[in-house]
Amino acid sequence: MEQNSFTSTEIRRIFRLDEKLTARQTLFNAESRDEIPRSTRMARGKTQVRQWSIDQLPDIGKRFGFLSKPTTQKAVCIFTQKGGTLKSTLTYTFARAAAINGIKTVVVGLDIQASITNLMLPVMVESLTELSAVRNRPGLFHIFYEGAELADVIQKTDLPTLDVIPETASLAMLAKMIPANGSKQNPYTLFKDKLLPLLAGYDLIIFDNAPNWSPLVENALTAAQSVIAPVACDVGTYQVLDNNLAALNEFQAAFKIEWDNFIMVPTLLEKSKLSQQIYAAYVANHADAVLPVPIRRAVIGQESSALNRSVLEYDPASDLAQDYFELTKALWKKVAG
Ligand SMILES: Nc1ncnc2c1ncn2[C@@H]1O[C@H](COP(=O)(O)OP(=O)(O)OP(=O)(O)O)[C@@H](O)[C@H]1O
Numbered sequence: 640m641e642q643n644s645f646t647s648t649e650i651r652r653i654f655r656l657d658e659k660l661t662a663r664q665t666l667f668n669a670e671s672r673d674e675i676p677r678s679t680r681m682a683r684g685k686t687q688v689r690q691w692s693i694d695q696l697p698d699i700g701k702r703f704g705f706l707s708k709p710t711t712q713k714a715v716c717i718f719t720q721k722g723g724t725l726k727s728t729l730t731y732t733f734a735r736a737a738a739i740n741g742i743k744t745v746v747v748g749l750d751i752q753a754s755i756t757n758l759m760l761p762v763m764v765e766s767l768t769e770l771s772a773v774r775n776r777p778g779l780f781h782i783f784y785e786g787a788e789l790a791d792v793i794q795k796t797d798l799p800t801l802d803v804i805p806e807t808a809s810l811a812m813l814a815k816m817i818p819a820n821g822s823k824q825n826p827y828t829l830f831k832d833k834l835l836p837l838l839a840g841y842d843l844i845i846f847d848n849a850p851n852w853s854p855l856v857e858n859a860l861t862a863a864q865s866v867i868a869p870v871a872c873d874v875g876t877y878q879v880l881d882n883n884l885a886a887l888n889e890f891q892a893a894f895k896i897e898w899d900n901f902i903m904v905p906t907l908l909e910k911s912k913l914s915q916q917i918y919a920a921y922v923a924n925h926a927d928a929v930l931p932v933p934i935r936r937a938v939i940g941q942e943s944s945a946l947n948r949s950v951l952e953y954d955p956a957s958d959l960a961q962d963y964f965e966l967t968k969a970l971w972k973k974v975a976g
């Protein structure tokens with residue numbers, strides 16, 4: 640069961656209010672002064688317990704959060720060519736973290752496998768016809784080539800500050816069409832020139848990419864000010880990292896793209912000696928790019944995704960939530976500058 644309401648204890652955990660020495664009473668005082676939304680009361684035994692609903696989290700986050708609204712719009716591209724390094728999970732957790740802090744966020748799904756869409760818009764389909772209706776919804780392709788409006792394509796989530804442009808069946812078609820639309824200097828400027836202006840109402844745009852090179856990736860890399868590359872602390876990722884970084888560098892040089900940030904995030908860190916050595920090697924060999932705030936490998940990561948919550952909301956007291964809390968703060972410091 641996904642959790643849809645939160646007690647003051649849970650709110651304090653989610654926003655780490657103990658660390659900020661914010662007392663429970665401070666939360667209640669803010670409520671009575673209408674600085675945060677009003678809770679509802681639920682009987683628990685003989686006492687009445689205050690509860691806030693999931694859609695109220697962003698307004699609480701605006702007052703008590705750990706990430707603040709950026710002064711200008713930020714576009715972030717999450718990409719590495721290696722599969723399974725937590726790109727989609729990081730996109731999801733970062734997006735939900737920003738959104739519960741009151742930052743208006745949109746995720747753009749660019750992987751035909753639709754992992755981020757499935758995380759953000761779980762659908763209970765009962766037949767294959769229904770499933771294909773969902774997959775055949777209008778998508779980015781229809782905005783650019785069929786005159787669809789953003790409103791036809793964008794989907795809302797349970798957080799009022801978080802929307803998604805889901806992956807649809809027409810993504811493959813879009814990937815074929817877009818190279819013809821950019822300039823000679825850079826054929827991949829469609830998102831930068833046409834999509835970012837449409838998304839002007841958002842503080843944060845996050846592109847979740849497939850693990851392979853494509854015109855969609857090239858567009859996202861061109862549109863973003865910050866690129867975040869999750870790198871797993873395992874042998875497979877370690878072995879191909881230099882090749883993958885070289886390809887990124889070549890692309891960046893060929894089209895003279897300047898990013899404010901290129902950030903490598905170590906993920907799936909294990910206690911084993913090998914995983915720890917790989918982590919240390921990442922930090923030593925790429926000191927200027929690696930953010931030394933690793934995400935551990937933990938079953939709860941999969942569990943929370945399966946319940947369509949970020950681990951920050953699902954189990955805020957867990958070690959994994961602490962990892963993401965530290966990571967989102969460190970990332971935001973760089974991305975939002
Ligand atoms: N902390 C964690 N530890 C272990 N597994 C995790 C953790 N967090 C998420 N997972 C699981 O790891 C798998 C891969 O994660 P994810 O889909 O985010 O990777 P990805 O880089 O987006 O993959 P792809 O390259 O296929 O797009 C998923 O099944 C996810 O639920």
Ligand SMILES: [Mg+2]
Nearest residue numbers: 726727750754
């Ligand atoms: Mg993915």
